[in-house]
Amino acid sequence: MELGPYLILASLEGAVTAAVLALTAVGLSLVFGVMRVVNIAHGEFFMLGAVIAWWVAHITGGHPAIGFALALIVAPVLVGVIAVAADMTILKRLDYDPERTIVATIGLLYIIQQLTLMTYGPEARPVEAPFNTRLAIPWFKNGEDGWQMIWPWGLGTTSYKLAVIGAAVTVLLGVWALMKRTRIGLVMRATQADREMALAFGIPVERVYAMVFGLGAALAALAAVLIVPIQQAHYLMGGDPLLLSFIVVIIGGLGSLPGTVLAAVLIGLSDGIISVFFSPTLAKILATLLVGLVLVFRPQGLLGKRGV
Amino acid sequence: MLVLDKISSGYGRAQILRDLSLTVRSGEILCLLGRNGAGKTTTMQTIMGLLPLMSGRIALDGKDIGSLSAHRVPQAGIGYVPQGRRLFTGLSVAQNLEIGLLARHSGPDTLEEVLTLFPRLRERYRQRAETLSGGEQQMLATARALCLRPKALLLDEPTEGLQPSMIEAIRQVIVQMRAAGVAILLVEQRVDAVLSVADRVAFIENGQGGEVIEAETLRQDHSIVERYIGV
Numbered sequence: 001m002e003l004g005p006y007l008i009l010a011s012l013e014g015a016v017t018a019a020v021l022a023l024t025a026v027g028l029s030l031v032f033g034v035m036r037v038v039n040i041a042h043g044e045f046f047m048l049g050a051v052i053a054w055w056v057a058h059i060t061g062g063h064p065a066i067g068f069a070l071a072l073i074v075a076p077v078l079v080g081v082i083a084v085a086a087d088m089t090i091l092k093r094l095d096y097d098p099e100r101t102i103v104a105t106i107g108l109l110y111i112i113q114q115l116t117l118m119t120y121g122p123e124a125r126p127v128e129a130p131f132n133t134r135l136a137i138p139w140f141k142n143g144e145d146g147w148q149m150i151w152p153w154g155l156g157t158t159s160y161k162l163a164v165i166g167a168a169v170t171v172l173l174g175v176w177a178l179m180k181r182t183r184i185g186l187v188m189r190a191t192q193a194d195r196e197m198a199l200a201f202g203i204p205v206e207r208v209y210a211m212v213f214g215l216g217a218a219l220a221a222l223a224a225v226l227i228v229p230i231q232q233a234h235y236l237m238g239g240d241p242l243l244l245s246f247i248v249v250i251i252g253g254l255g256s257l258p259g260t261v262l263a264a265v266l267i268g269l270s271d272g273i274i275s276v277f278f279s280p281t282l283a284k285i286l287a288t289l290l291v292g293l294v295l296v297f298r299p300q301g302l303l304g305k306r307g308v
Numbered sequence: 309m310l311v312l313d314k315i316s317s318g319y320g321r322a323q324i325l326r327d328l329s330l331t332v333r334s335g336e337i338l339c340l341l342g343r344n345g346a347g348k349t350t351t352m353q354t355i356m357g358l359l360p361l362m363s364g365r366i367a368l369d370g371k372d373i374g375s376l377s378a379h380r381v382p383q384a385g386i387g388y389v390p391q392g393r394r395l396f397t398g399l400s401v402a403q404n405l406e407i408g409l410l411a412r413h414s415g416p417d418t419l420e421e422v423l424t425l426f427p428r429l430r431e432r433y434r435q436r437a438e439t440l441s442g443g444e445q446q447m448l449a450t451a452r453a454l455c456l457r458p459k460a461l462l463l464d465e466p467t468e469g470l471q472p473s474m475i476e477a478i479r480q481v482i483v484q485m486r487a488a489g490v491a492i493l494l495v496e497q498r499v500d501a502v503l504s505v506a507d508r509v510a511f512i513e514n515g516q517g518g519e520v521i522e523a524e525t526l527r528q529d530h531s532i533v534e535r536y537i538g539v
Contacts, residue, residue, distance in 0.1 A: 183410070186399070186403055186406060186407065187407070187410070189396070189398060189399060189403075190396045190399060190403075190407050192398075193395075193396040193397050193398055193399065194394055194395075194396060194397075196358055196394075197390065197394045197395075197396065198379075198396075198407075199356075199357070199358060199378040199379050200356050200358065200378070200381075200382055200388045200390070201382055201388075201407050201408060201410075201411050201452070201456075202379050202380075202382040202383045202410065202411030202412070202456075203379055203407070203410075203411075204379045205378075205379065
């Protein structure tokens with residue numbers, strides 16, 4: 001058995017995990033960075049995205065691509081609206097106090113989870129991928145006729161998985177452009193730098209907060225829509241993305257978007273490779289160990305700045 | 309003209325200001341003098357709406373601004389240069405100024421005027437705010453407030469920790485703003501710096517307003533200052 005093809009397969013699986021994780025974690029990081037709110041309910045926004053995607057695809061019928069394309073828009077928007085409502089009715093009334101918002105978002109987690117259980121039910125339901133062509137993984141082998149391309153038996157990925165990676169990269173570039181190149185991004189970064197001074201220079205901080213919270217939740221929902229043809233929608237599916245997002249955000253540096261993406265790629269790829277060659281449990285153990293090491297030796301994270 | 313009419317304010321339940329009244333006329337520099345903890349910075353934060361107004365009234369050119377939410381206060385025309393500068397770190401000089409311009413939709417001509425006042429900022433235009441020297445940072449903090457085309461300007465210890473040439477540069481700009489008809493409220497620790505620039509001096513003690521005296525009188529008779537400040 002050759003190692004090479006398996007390594008490519010593992011890396012591809014890891015890249016899919018990394019892509020979805022990066023989107024989810026960037027949402028969490030954005031909310032923490034700008035609002036200083038630790039959103040425990042972030043995983044539930046992810047789950048809602050998946051459930052809404054199933055629901056949209058189920059109602060639409062017809063070719064799976066139509067329902068999926070619709071879900072790609074409806075789920076993030078709807079989840080974003082729910083998050084904005086949660087921000088205005090709950091977080092704003094707590095004055096965005098760091099401790100109380102943690103407790104409040106824990107409450108939000110259970111409310112969303114149980115409401116989903118009561119309405120959607122305990123089943124895991126699949127959403128059909130819009131396209132799903134099987135692609136064999138090529139490998140080069142030096143045989144009797146010199147180098148030739150072979151397709152090792154049983155190793156393959158799908159066009160959909162490659163599309164997930166592409167979509168995540170596109171969205172992340174979009175978020176980067178939003179933060180660095182637009183006026184809204186400038187206002188968001190000013191609010192992140194100094195909330196009081198933002199107010200003193202006419203920035204409607206409460207509106208910025210509501211928008212950021214909605215955007216963060218929408219990113220999680222979008223990630224879930226992308227993953228649901230691979231993973232199925234279930235009311236408890238928010239736990240893992242929440243834990244992994246926290247791991248990624250801590251390793252990358254709280255509030256640092258490039259750090260978050262870097263850590264997501266690191267954790268995602270290592271998760272894929274270790275899962276394929278050893279076991280998924282070992283992958284989680286190593287990721288958690290890495291968090292411990294980062295917290296001890298580089299508390300500000302890989303790309304984070306030292307706090308004031 | 310900026311009028312504070314018997315304002316009370318504080319942090320949470322701790323009241324700091326008690327029925328403080330002040331009037332800053334357009335085209336004058338009123339200096340607020342008082343010991344540490346007397347409520348000078350609190351006064352400025354209350355005007356900006358960053359601390360809740362418990363009672364009293366704040367008006368700018370006759371328009372009530374005490375009841376506005378915090379982000380509306382600068383939009384009404386108040387520029388704030390806070391203690392410790394508090395620039396938007398991570399943002400460039402240009403972006404810090406852009407935030408100032410956005411507040412009152414000031415045009416590029418305002419930016420041009422401000423950069424003419426502080427040519428040093430033009431040289432540092434693309435640099436990040438936190439990489440500037442202390443004096444340059446103070447220039448940026450002042451310039452950012454001027455980008456609002458303010459009717460009233462609040463300056464909280466603008467010359468703290470600066471070298472003399474920088475102090476002079478900042479002072480020049482303040483005097484120019486006075487000539488342009490801006491109402492200027494200045495908090496300053498160093499009495500000599502105050503007396504060289506102020507038109508009137510208001511004393512504040514334990515959150516309550518004291519005497520308001522023409523600066524000219526104080527220049528001739530230092531003993532009044534010593535009574536309040538205890539130097």
